[in-house]
Amino acid sequence: MSQKSAPGVRRGICGLCGGTCLVDLHCDETGTITKVEGAKEPPFSSGALCVKGAALRQATYHPDRLLYPMKRVGPRGSGEFVRISWDEALDTAAEQLRRSRDRYGAKSTLLYVGHPKWFRTYLNDFANQYGTPNVGTESSSCAYALMMASQSCFGRGVRMPQPDLAHCKTLLIWGVNPLHSGAPDRAKAYLKAVERGVKVIAVDPRCTPTTERAALHLRPIPGTDGALALAMANVILAEDLWDHEYVEQYTTGFEAYREYVQTFPPERAEAITGVPAADIIAAARLFAQDAPNALQMSASPVVHNINGVQNSRAILMLAVLTGSFGRPGGIQAPGPGRPMLKWDFMGTRLPRPLADEDLSHTQFPAWAQLTPQEIQVIRIADYLEGKGDSPIYTLLSFGMNHHMWPRPDHIEKAFSSLDFFINADLYRTPTSEYADLLLPVCSSLEREQILVQGPGLLRDVEAPIAPLGEARTDIDILAGLAQRLGFSLGDGGTVHSYEDYLRTLLEPTGRTLEELRAHPEGLPPAHTPPARTSEDILNVHTPSGKIEFVSGVLEACGAPFHEGLPVYHDFRETLPLEEYPLLLSTGCRKPQLFHSRTYRLPWLRALEPAPVVDVHPEDAQRLGLKDGEMAVLSTPVGSLELPVNLDSSCLPGVVNVYHGAGDLDVNLLVDETYLDPISGFPGYKSYCCKLEKKGGAAQ
Amino acid sequence: MSHVICDKERCTGCLACVVACLEEHHAALGDAPLSPRIHEKRTSPRTGMVCYTTRSCLHCADAPCLSACPAGALVRDELGFVLPVRENCVGCRRCAQACPHGVPRFDGEGKLVKCDGCADRVARGLEPACVRVCAAGALRLSD
Numbered sequence: 001m002s003q004k005s006a007p008g009v010r011r012g013i014c015g016l017c018g019g020t021c022l023v024d025l026h027c028d029e030t031g032t033i034t035k036v037e038g039a040k041e042p043p044f045s046s047g048a049l050c051v052k053g054a055a056l057r058q059a060t061y062h063p064d065r066l067l068y069p070m071k072r073v074g075p076r077g078s079g080e081f082v083r084i085s086w087d088e089a090l091d092t093a094a095e096q097l098r099r100s101r102d103r104y105g106a107k108s109t110l111l112y113v114g115h116p117k118w119f120r121t122y123l124n125d126f127a128n129q130y131g132t133p134n135v136g137t138e139s140s141s142c143a144y145a146l147m148m149a150s151q152s153c154f155g156r157g158v159r160m161p162q163p164d165l166a167h168c169k170t171l172l173i174w175g176v177n178p179l180h181s182g183a184p185d186r187a188k189a190y191l192k193a194v195e196r197g198v199k200v201i202a203v204d205p206r207c208t209p210t211t212e213r214a215a216l217h218l219r220p221i222p223g224t225d226g227a228l229a230l231a232m233a234n235v236i237l238a239e240d241l242w243d244h245e246y247v248e249q250y251t252t253g254f255e256a257y258r259e260y261v262q263t264f265p266p267e268r269a270e271a272i273t274g275v276p277a278a279d280i281i282a283a284a285r286l287f288a289q290d291a292p293n294a295l296q297m298s299a300s301p302v303v304h305n306i307n308g309v310q311n312s313r314a315i316l317m318l319a320v321l322t323g324s325f326g327r328p329g330g331i332q333a334p335g336p337g338r339p340m341l342k343w344d345f346m347g348t349r350l351p352r353p354l355a356d357e358d359l360s361h362t363q364f365p366a367w368a369q370l371t372p373q374e375i376q377v378i379r380i381a382d383y384l385e386g387k388g389d390s391p392i393y394t395l396l397s398f399g400m401n402h403h404m405w406p407r408p409d410h411i412e413k414a415f416s417s418l419d420f421f422i423n424a425d426l427y428r429t430p431t432s433e434y435a436d437l438l439l440p441v442c443s444s445l446e447r448e449q450i451l452v453q454g455p456g457l458l459r460d461v462e463a464p465i466a467p468l469g470e471a472r473t474d475i476d477i478l479a480g481l482a483q484r485l486g487f488s489l490g491d492g493g494t495v496h497s498y499e500d501y502l503r504t505l506l507e508p509t510g511r512t513l514e515e516l517r518a519h520p521e522g523l524p525p526a527h528t529p530p531a532r533t534s535e536d537i538l539n540v541h542t543p544s545g546k547i548e549f550v551s552g553v554l555e556a557c558g559a560p561f562h563e564g565l566p567v568y569h570d571f572r573e574t575l576p577l578e579e580y581p582l583l584l585s586t587g588c589r590k591p592q593l594f595h596s597r598t599y600r601l602p603w604l605r606a607l608e609p610a611p612v613v614d615v616h617p618e619d620a621q622r623l624g625l626k627d628g629e630m631a632v633l634s635t636p637v638g639s640l641e642l643p644v645n646l647d648s649s650c651l652p653g654v655v656n657v658y659h660g661a662g663d664l665d666v667n668l669l670v671d672e673t674y675l676d677p678i679s680g681f682p683g684y685k686s687y688c689c690k691l692e693k694k695g696g697a698a699q
Numbered sequence: 700m701s702h703v704i705c706d707k708e709r710c711t712g713c714l715a716c717v718v719a720c721l722e723e724h725h726a727a728l729g730d731a732p733l734s735p736r737i738h739e740k741r742t743s744p745r746t747g748m749v750c751y752t753t754r755s756c757l758h759c760a761d762a763p764c765l766s767a768c769p770a771g772a773l774v775r776d777e778l779g780f781v782l783p784v785r786e787n788c789v790g791c792r793r794c795a796q797a798c799p800h801g802v803p804r805f806d807g808e809g810k811l812v813k814c815d816g817c818a819d820r821v822a823r824g825l826e827p828a829c830v831r832v833c834a835a836g837a838l839r840l841s842d
Contacts, residue, residue, distance in 0.1 A: 054721075062728075187834045207748035
């Protein structure tokens, strides 16, 4: 159902990132959006949008939108496609999937979904019924490494630290810039905390508007975060600022941890990180002394280092020392129960049959334990070329962006090893050019959605616009394939359509789709899980049943670098720094860019030149580089020409480049084996490079 | 006269206002027009942090651009806003020379691009588009 019958203002949910911000869509009599504004619905939305949401109309109607199914007619990668019908597309796709399974076995098929989370459980269900354990997602290099770190300390179900910003007195915000990334609500929550008088300790190599508002800003060399956190713990222990009762009652492994932490006095951390010892001491005191204290991290920066999981664990343990986990004002604070939606992304895991035959469990044993519903696909070029434990012949993907991984050029070559590649997406992307079949999907504005607002409100937001062209929802595509393969999706096989999916979501809430459609302002659920107390939260699901300073899961892997303690390994020992003396940090946030999604949007692209290499003026002067001139950025695996942008926000010695820019994508320069051995995440934030004026050597 | 003020202490340099202004005023989607809202880098003297700040027209009470324009491309409306009238602009740039604040800018065709105070919104009791979109609450319409 959609609101598309008359001109007027319709409500929608922006899908440019995962923020699910409500938007007002002014539509004309043809149902075309003429203007986008942020919805005004206090207290949830004030009319604000981020710069990307402000360009939502341009993103929705972009000429690169896939409008109908297509099949390849030229050589793979040539981009030559012709339009076909949905029946032919789904029949062909299903036939290929069946043939691949019959000829090579089901696990020769790799299923993949990119950024979207909302239908991942259904992709898992499809994979399980089809018979392949090889399901991968974009979380192979986003979020899941931090989740692994969290779960290794706090057990199953604790994904990322959730700071209680409304009640904390001190906030340690580590590697996040909420003023330039994430939904505006997150920016507001930070600003409100600062206004309320929360003492903020910000950790970020760069200066950002977030760090400007901090009482204390620590600027470690990217990748050295673990040493910094261990030194803060050293101070907290040495000055007896830790919560003895909490540690005694709720944790295990403290003695081994204390012994290790004692090897990181502030002076040692200063030598490793570049942060003055006096600042480390001040930060530790500020954090530990004024309870309650909260910790905020984000999905990527700390884990985009080759010691990322261990570094993250060292940071998380600061919240354990101070008794903040599970306590009001801390992280994972007690609170009211929230309505559960069935088979929604979080909270549902369907066990994979044949998980012990999947492609990544040998190389990434901790991933297999802590992220059991999918594989780590970071070695996808190898897997596609048949260099994995078993070969891959067929790839079915929903929104794959091969530029999100290191050496996308290798991955492009590897696509030619596939028998068949089916890609569903919103747009013709660089990845789409390598597919055999292209399937057009609906954007967030083209499908009805259920939203949970705050702790207690269920909303149905009808689709504000009709699907563009012949676009279908990802669920409809999966259901269409399943039906042709002889099975049905959902618990009991009840999901045959998108509407079935919506009804299934609502089952645990006691509300029907009809009720919610009749009440667009929202309704409370008829059933809500009970509130969670501190005791509930502290009853953690680790092997020991306690919060673990020494991770039983990691130790049990018995693999190199899979230490139980949050051991600090210095990435610089692995890099040829004599030849490549500058550190390269990629992906640091710019408000108008969001991975590769926004380069196609002229309104955003035109705000400033992109891509560029951001260089601190001290480094630029030493290298003889001027603002705006072309430079050659080289790493051990390649080089690119990029214009220089002088930026005193950078940490001297570290240059920054935003990723995802097609042929100028800095990911082309990152070694595909430069990975965290535990998570498989690339060391995007702490690699090495040199920079020279184009046409002349550096001075 | 009433105009949009940016509180630089609150502004986070997110640039949402620059694009929201485009969304409000520019129907076409295929190009990259100049926004009436101007964004410029600023550097924090305390830390060296570089980020953007934004500004637009002050709608001066005695606007020198109004008197300088020979072509009727600038008019004062009933609310006091100085409105650009692009169809009349001949691209002479006398308004830019006259303006002490560097507000008038010119698009690819040499025609005037300038903030109109979202006069039609204000006349209907709505806030300017930039004020609505700002998550940091840095923008407001002065009295």
